[in-house]
Amino acid sequence: AQSVTQLGSHVSVSEGALVLLRCNYSSSVPPYLFWYVQYPNQGLQLLLKYTSAATLVKGINGFEAEFKKSETSFHLTKPSAHMSDAAEYFCAVPEGGYQKVTFGTGTKLQVIP
Amino acid sequence: DTGVSQDPRHKITKRGQNVTFRCDPISEHNRLYWYRQTLGQGPEFLTYFQNEAQLEKSRLLSDRFSAERPKGSFSTLEIQRTEQGDSAMYLCASSQGLAGRTDTQYFGPGTRLTVL
Numbered sequence: 001a002q003s004v005t006q007l008g009s010h011v012s013v014s015e016g017a018l019v020l021l022r023c024n025y026s027s028s029v030p031p032y033l034f035w036y037v038q039y040p041n042q043g044l045q046l047l048l049k050y051t052s053a054a055t056l057v058k059g060i061n062g063f064e065a066e067f068k069k070s071e072t073s074f075h076l077t078k079p080s081a082h083m084s085d086a087a088e089y090f091c092a093v094p095e096g097g098y099q100k101v102t103f104g105t106g107t108k109l110q111v112i113p
Numbered sequence: 114d115t116g117v118s119q120d121p122r123h124k125i126t127k128r129g130q131n132v133t134f135r136c137d138p139i140s141e142h143n144r145l146y147w148y149r150q151t152l153g154q155g156p157e158f159l160t161y162f163q164n165e166a167q168l169e170k171s172r173l174l175s176d177r178f179s180a181e182r183p184k185g186s187f188s189t190l191e192i193q194r195t196e197q198g199d200s201a202m203y204l205c206a207s208s209q210g211l212a213g214r215t216d217t218q219y220f221g222p223g224t225r226l227t228v229l
Contacts, residue, residue, distance in 0.1 A: 009153070031214075032214075036220075041222070043204060043206075043220035043221050043222045044204070044206075044220040045220070046217055046218075046219075049217060090155050090156070099146070099168070099169065099210070100158050100161070100171075102158065103155030103157070104155050105153070105155050106153075106155050
C-alpha cells in the first residue's frame with residue numbers, strides 16, 4: 001500500500017529563514033501527492049497538489065514542492081518563513097483507489113522571531 | 114461558497130453513550146469523506162460517499178460506527194457505546210469528483226470528541 005513518511009515531527013526556523021519540510025513516498029510513483037496545512041483549531045487546507053504534469057509545484061502562501069523520483073521525495077519549501085506559517089503540515093498520497101488518501105504523521109513548524 | 118461545516122465542534126460524553134456528528138459539505142460536491150485524527154497523528158481515513166452511496170469503509174470503522182448520507186447532501190457519523198479510545202478529532206471533507214482521479218478534498222473544522 002502506498003504511504004508517506006515525514007521526517008521530523010517538529011521543525012523550528014527563524015523568521016526569514018528557509019523552510020524545508022521533508023516527505024518521502026513509498027516505492028511506486030504515485031499519480032498524486034498533496035501537502036496540507038492545519039492551523040490550530042482549524043481544518044486542513046490544501047497547500048499544493050502534484051499531478052505529474054510538472055515536477056515543481058507552486059502552492060499558496062509562497063510554498064512550493066519538488067517531486068524527485070530518484071529520491072522518492074516531495075519536500076516542501078519556502079524561501080523565507082513568516083510568523084503566520086507556524087502550523088502543522090501534512091503530506092498525503094492516494095492509497096489504492098483514488099479516493100482513499102493516506103496522510104503522514106505531520107510536522108509542526110515553529111517560527112522564531 | 115460557505116465551506117464544509119461540522120456540528121458540534123466539541124462533544125464531551127461518558128463512556129457507553131451514543132454520539133452523532135453532522136457534516137454539511139460544499140453544496141455542489143458529490144463526494145464526502147470522514148477521517149479521524151488523534152493527537153500527534155495525521156488524519157486516518159474512515160469512509161467515503163459518492164452521492165448517497167457509501168463506497169469504501171476502513172477497517173478502523175468498527176461495527177459501533179455507522180455513517181449515512183441519506184439524500185446525498187449532509188452526512189452523519191454515529192458512534193454507539195463510546196469508548197475512551199474513541200476520543201479524537203473527527204474530520205469531514207468533501208470534493209467534486211470525477212472517476213479515475215484523486216480530487217482535492219476540502220476539510221471542515223472538525224468535531225472534537227472527548228469520552229470520559
